[in-house]
Amino acid sequence: MGIKTPPQAPPTWTLTPEQITSEMEILLADAKKLQDEVSATQDPTFESVIKTLGDASNVRDGLVNQLTFYQHISTDKDVRDSSNKAEEFYRDFEIESSMREDLFKVVNAVYNSKPDIDPESKRLLEKMNLDFVRNGLALPIETREELKVLQKKLSNLEVQYNKNLGEETGFIMFTADELDGVPEDIVSQFAEVDGKYKMTYKYPDLFPVMKYAKNPDTRRRAFVGDQNKVMENTELLMKAVKLRADIAHLLGYKTHAAYVLEDRMAKSPEKVMTFLNDLRTKLSIAGKAEITKLLELKAEDQKALSLPEDPTFNVWDYRYFDRLLLEKEYEVDDQKISEYFPMQSTIEKMLGIFEVLFKLKFEEVTGADRAVWHEDCKQFAVWKNDTGSDEFVGWLYFDLHPREGKYGHAANFNLSPGYVDKDGKRVYPVTALVCNFSKPTATKPSLLKHDEVVTFFHELGHGIHDLVSVTKYARFHGTNVARDFVEAPSQMLEYWCWQPEELKGLSSHYTEEGKTIDDDLIAKIVKSKHVNGGLFNLRQLHFALFDMTLHTSDGNIDVTKTWNGMREDIALMQQGNETTYGYGSFGHLMGGYDSGYYGYLWSQVFAADIFYTEFLADPMNTTNGLRYRDTILKPGGSREALDSLKELLGREPNNVAFLSELGVEN
Numbered sequence: 001m002g003i004k005t006p007p008q009a010p011p012t013w014t015l016t017p018e019q020i021t022s023e024m025e026i027l028l029a030d031a032k033k034l035q036d037e038v039s040a041t042q043d044p045t046f047e048s049v050i051k052t053l054g055d056a057s058n059v060r061d062g063l064v065n066q067l068t069f070y071q072h073i074s075t076d077k078d079v080r081d082s083s084n085k086a087e088e089f090y091r092d093f094e095i096e097s098s099m100r101e102d103l104f105k106v107v108n109a110v111y112n113s114k115p116d117i118d119p120e121s122k123r124l125l126e127k128m129n130l131d132f133v134r135n136g137l138a139l140p141i142e143t144r145e146e147l148k149v150l151q152k153k154l155s156n157l158e159v160q161y162n163k164n165l166g167e168e169t170g171f172i173m174f175t176a177d178e179l180d181g182v183p184e185d186i187v188s189q190f191a192e193v194d195g196k197y198k199m200t201y202k203y204p205d206l207f208p209v210m211k212y213a214k215n216p217d218t219r220r221r222a223f224v225g226d227q228n229k230v231m232e233n234t235e236l237l238m239k240a241v242k243l244r245a246d247i248a249h250l251l252g253y254k255t256h257a258a259y260v261l262e263d264r265m266a267k268s269p270e271k272v273m274t275f276l277n278d279l280r281t282k283l284s285i286a287g288k289a290e291i292t293k294l295l296e297l298k299a300e301d302q303k304a305l306s307l308p309e310d311p312t313f314n315v316w317d318y319r320y321f322d323r324l325l326l327e328k329e330y331e332v333d334d335q336k337i338s339e340y341f342p343m344q345s346t347i348e349k350m351l352g353i354f355e356v357l358f359k360l361k362f363e364e365v366t367g368a369d370r371a372v373w374h375e376d377c378k379q380f381a382v383w384k385n386d387t388g389s390d391e392f393v394g395w396l397y398f399d400l401h402p403r404e405g406k407y408g409h410a411a412n413f414n415l416s417p418g419y420v421d422k423d424g425k426r427v428y429p430v431t432a433l434v435c436n437f438s439k440p441t442a443t444k445p446s447l448l449k450h451d452e453v454v455t456f457f458h459e460l461g462h463g464i465h466d467l468v469s470v471t472k473y474a475r476f477h478g479t480n481v482a483r484d485f486v487e488a489p490s491q492m493l494e495y496w497c498w499q500p501e502e503l504k505g506l507s508s509h510y511t512e513e514g515k516t517i518d519d520d521l522i523a524k525i526v527k528s529k530h531v532n533g534g535l536f537n538l539r540q541l542h543f544a545l546f547d548m549t550l551h552t553s554d555g556n557i558d559v560t561k562t563w564n565g566m567r568e569d570i571a572l573m574q575q576g577n578e579t580t581y582g583y584g585s586f587g588h589l590m591g592g593y594d595s596g597y598y599g600y601l602w603s604q605v606f607a608a609d610i611f612y613t614e615f616l617a618d619p620m621n622t623t624n625g626l627r628y629r630d631t632i633l634k635p636g637g638s639r640e641a642l643d644s645l646k647e648l649l650g651r652e653p654n655n656v657a658f659l660s661e662l663g664v665e666n
Contacts, residue, residue: 004390004392006381006392006395006428007392007428008392008395008427008428009371010365010371010379010395010430011066011371011395011415011416011430012371013070013371013372013373015067015070015079016079017076017078017079017081017082018082020067020070020079020082020083020086021082021085021086023063023067023086024064024067024086024089024090025089027060027063027064027067028089028090028093031056031060031093031097032093032097034052034053034056035053035097035100035103038052038053038103038106039100039102039103039105039106040102041106044106044107044109044110044113045110045113045115046110046115046117046121046125049106049107049109049110050107050110050121050124050125050128051121051422053107053128054124054473054475055421055422057473057474057475058417058419058420058421058427058473058474059421061416061417061474061475062415062416062417062430062474063416064090065413065414065415065416065417066415066416067083067086067087067090068083068084068086068087068090069083069413069415069432070082070083070373071083071084071087071163071166072166072406072407072413072434073373073374073399073406073407073434074373074405075374075403075404075405075406077167077405080166080167080405084159084163084166087159088155088156088159091152091155091156091158091159092152092155095148095151095152095155096148098131098132098135098151099135099136099137099144099147099148099151101137101141101144103132104132104137107125107128107129107132108129108132110125111125111126111128111129118472119638119639120471120472120473120476120638120639121472121473123476123638123639124473124475124476127475130263134251134259134262134263135147135251136250136251139250139251139252143250146250147247147250147251150243150246150247150250151247153239153243154240154243154244154247157236157239157240157243157590158240158590158591160236161233161236161237161240161587161590162587162590162591164230164232164233164236165230165233165408165585165587166405166407166408167405168201168229168230168408168585169200169404170200170201170225170229170230171198171199171200171201172198172199172221172222172225173193173196173197173198173199174196174197174199174209174218175195175196175197176195176197177215178213178215178217178218179197179199179209179213179218180213180214180215181212181213181214181215182208182209182212182213183208183212183335185441185444186204186205186208186209186212186438188441189204189205189438189439189441190205199222201225201226201229201408202402202408202436203402203408203409203436204402204436204437204438206222206226207319209222210222210223210316210319210320211319211320211322211323211334212320212323213320214301214305216307216310216314216316216317219316219317219319219320220314220316220576220578222316223315223316223580224316224578224580226582226585227580227581227582227584227585228580228581228582228584229584229585230584230585231581231584232584233583233584233585233590234559234560234581234583234584236584236590237559237583237584237586237589237590238559240589240590240594241256241550241551241553241555241557241559242555242556243555244256244551244555244594245551245553245554245555246555247259249554255269255551255552255553255554256551256552256594256595257269257272257548257551257552257595258552259595260551260594260595260596261595263482264482264483264484264596264599265482265484265485265602265641265642266484266598266602269548269552269595272548272598272602273548273552275598275601275602276541276544276545276548276598276601279537279541279601280538280541280545280570282659282664283534283537283538283541283662283664284534284538284572285534285664286533286534286662286663286664287534287535287538287571287572288534288572289534290532290534290535291313291535291572291573293325294313294317294318294321294322294325294532295311295313297321297324297325297328298310298313298317298321299311301321301324312574312576313572313573313574314573314574314575314576315567315571315573315574315575316575317573318532318535318573322531322532322535325531325532326528326531330524330527330528330531331524332450332524332525332528334449334450334451335449336521337449337450337517337521337525338447338448338449338450338452339447339509339510339511340507340508340509340510340515340516340517340521341447341448341449341450341452341453341506341507342445342446342447342448342508342510343400343437343440343445343446343447343448344445344446345508346448346453346456346506346507346508347378347398347456349505349506349507349508350456350457350460350506351380352505353496353502353505353506353620354460354464356620356622356625357620357622357625357626357628357629358384358464358468358625358626358629359384359385359386359622359625359626360382360383360384360385360393360464360467360468361382361383361384361385361390362380362381362382362396363380363381363382363383364378364379364380365379365380365381372397373399374399374403376399376400376401376403377397377398377399378397378398378400379395379396379397380395380396380397380398381395382394382395382396382467384468386626392428393428393429393467393468394418394428394429394430394431394466394467395428395429395430395431396431396432396433396463396467397415397430397431397432397433398432398433398435399432399433399434399435400433400435400436400437400446401436401437401438401439401446402436402439406434406436407434407436408436409436409587410433410434410435410436410455410456410458410459411433411434411435411459412431412432412433412434412459412460412462412463412466412479413431413432413434414429414430414431414466414477414478414479414480415430415431415432416429416430417429417466417474417477417478417480418466418469418470418471418474418477418478419471419472419473419474419477420472420473426470429466429467429469429477429478431462431463431466431467431478432463433456433459433460433463435455435456435459437452437456444510445510447510450497450525453497453506454494454497457493457494457496457497458490458491458493458494459490460493461489461490461491461492461493461494462479462486462489462490464493464633465478465479465489465490465633465636466478466479468629468633468634469633469634469635469636470634471635471636471637471638472638473638475637476635476636476637476638477636477637478633478636479636480636480637481636481637481641482637482640482641483592483593483596483599484596484598484599484602484603485599485603485606485641486599486603487599487600487603487604487607488603488604488606488607488610488641489607489632489633491600491603491604491607492606492607492608492610492611494607495607495611495615495616495619496619498525498526498529499526499619500519500522500523500526501619501620502619502620503517503522503525503526504516504517504519504522530661530662530663533662533663534662535571535572535573537601537662538570538571538572539571540600540601541570541571541601542566542567542570542571543586543588543597544597544598544600544601545566545570546562546563546566546583546597547588547589547593547594547595547596547597547598548595548597548598549562549566550562550589551594551595559583560579560581560583563580563581563582563583564579564580604658605653605654605655605658606645606653607658608655608657608658608660608661609645609649609653609654609655609656609657609658610628610632610645610648610649611657612657612660612661613649613657614627614628614648614649615628627648628648631644631647631648632644632645632648
């Protein structure tokens with residue numbers, strides 16, 4: 001059967017700054033009116049309170065996501081500012097709502113009545129009630145009022161921090177000599193002013209300079225400049241850490257981390273710290289050996305370039321000598337490899353993997369039918385076909401190249417969750433990948449380096465999670481799972497980028513149509529997977545332990561000293577006499593990952609266990625793919641992640657595959 005017209009139109013992306021503001025105001029006024037009505041319910045039932053609030057939230061979540069998304073992708077600063085302001089309005093509304101004693105009373109009354117309802121509805125009721133309890137509704141009114149003030153202050157700090165990061169336009173001017181070693185096709189994309197080249201801090205500019213510039217001072221300036229690019233954010237984070245500690249104390253928790261982790265898979269700071277410190281002990285041995293190896297390479301390089309001896313391994317040396325080691329000893333040449341991964345064909349082949357594994361179909365929308373926010377965007381209608389007929393699952397967007405004012409990293413944004421509306425009709429999700437891969441030039445398409453292929457596949461994994469999830473309530477849809485599990489499905493999919501057959505299948509040389517990557521080059525890529533893996537993961541541990549150190553404190557902490565000291569101590573890299581302020585652009589700490597960065601490492605344990613158990617022997621096994629899709633991805637957060645894992649694996653998850661993958665002893 002051929003693909004039909006989608007049963008749901010895509011969103012439109014034409015709002016003006018004034019419309020964004022007015023739509024948010026109307027949305028919040030309607031929401032408040034509904035909450036007033038529900039809180040006045042005389043005989044609270046599941047239908048009159050929980051389902052009514054749930055149905056309203058289903059609709060509202062998608063509209064809010066879209067209004068606040070403009071700040072990340074619009075080319076119009078006024079639109080971005082308006083979207084940012086709209087997010088502030090919404091956050092304030094959420095805080096007000098979460099502190100309403102009248103709403104808590106009717107929700108709690110339903111909770112105590114223990115209604116006979118389906119499991120997902122029961123979970124919604126439990127979560128709604130717990131939200132109010134965790135927001136202090138059982139506390140005296142004076143304490144609640146104090147909490148409300150502190151939470152609004154914290155919310156405004158987070159919004160401002162992310163606004164500063166999104167609007168960042170810093171750069172460094174380098175001479176051609178200072179950029180010696182950086183590939184010509186990269187330098188040619190830098191703006192040239194008075195014989196100097198403008199390197200911005202966007203990844204397609206910064207990373208090649210860090211990886212290829214022969215001059216160590218160029219790398220130092222680029223690294224320090226990037227770390228210190230949003231100095232106004234340093235004070236905002238310091239204030240936020242103190243506010244979080246104060247809020248946790250008012251709520252009766254010892255620390256902010258204790259408050260956050262109560263509702264995660266890990267459950268406690270002690271369990272997280274045990275996990276991180278155990279991993280640090282095991283990885284430090286590997287990291288020290290890797291530093292020794294890289295220092296030998298550095299000594300050779302300094303001599304070859306007639307530079308003075310430097311026996312220290314600085315943090316700005318890492319990307320350069322990591323790349324040099326891969327090229328010299330593993331013969332992994334990023335530029336050569338990228339020739340086999342032109343963006344367009346690589347995307348098509350990636351989508352092809354999901355067509356086999358999860359029985360999906362991706363139909364690109366072109367021409368006048370496109371509903372996009374920028375000409376660079378791609379739009380897909382996505383269907384599944386595992387029952388013999390096409391069934392719509394949702395809309396998918398790709399926005400893949402950097403531009404001024406655009407979100408600067410790689411991320412998946414859920415623009416509208418899926419759910420069942422109040423009439424029992426399915427509403428389909430809308431999801432977007434926002435990345436920053438280099439733009440095509442007059443002579444070359446956009447070519448993806450292998451690590452960019454991995455990044456793309458990872459973010460696409462989040463998008464697929466959004467698309468194939470089927471839940472009754474938006475609250476549990478797709479990636480709305482425990483924060484320390486959310487990365488696991490995407491991390492699991494990264495393994496496909498390291499399997500020889502799948503890697504060959506993704507490749508196609510940009511000048512020689514049909515020519516796939518050579519087997520010997522594939523073997524070199526696979527062999528290099530965990531080169532400097534100790535140092536890479538120690539860097540992750542620096543971030544995770546910094547996060548936990550801040551959020552197990554009372555907020556009276558020297559953040560700058562902690563950031564710099566922990567890097568040298570944990571990541572094993574020196575930074576000369578430089579003091580850096582990288583926590584000012586560590587967006588995770590002000591974007592929902594506070595007391596949660598450990599989750600990247602924590603969830604890798606589950607990712608490795610799933611892949612080794614279900615897919616290692618046959619990565620393209622459709623039967624296992626569909627079972628994984630329906631057991632892990634489909635339920636979203638409508639059940640405990642651990643229950644889904646145990647059902648898929650047939651046992652409790654363990655870290656055997658994870659440690660084996662890293663090559664460290666258990």
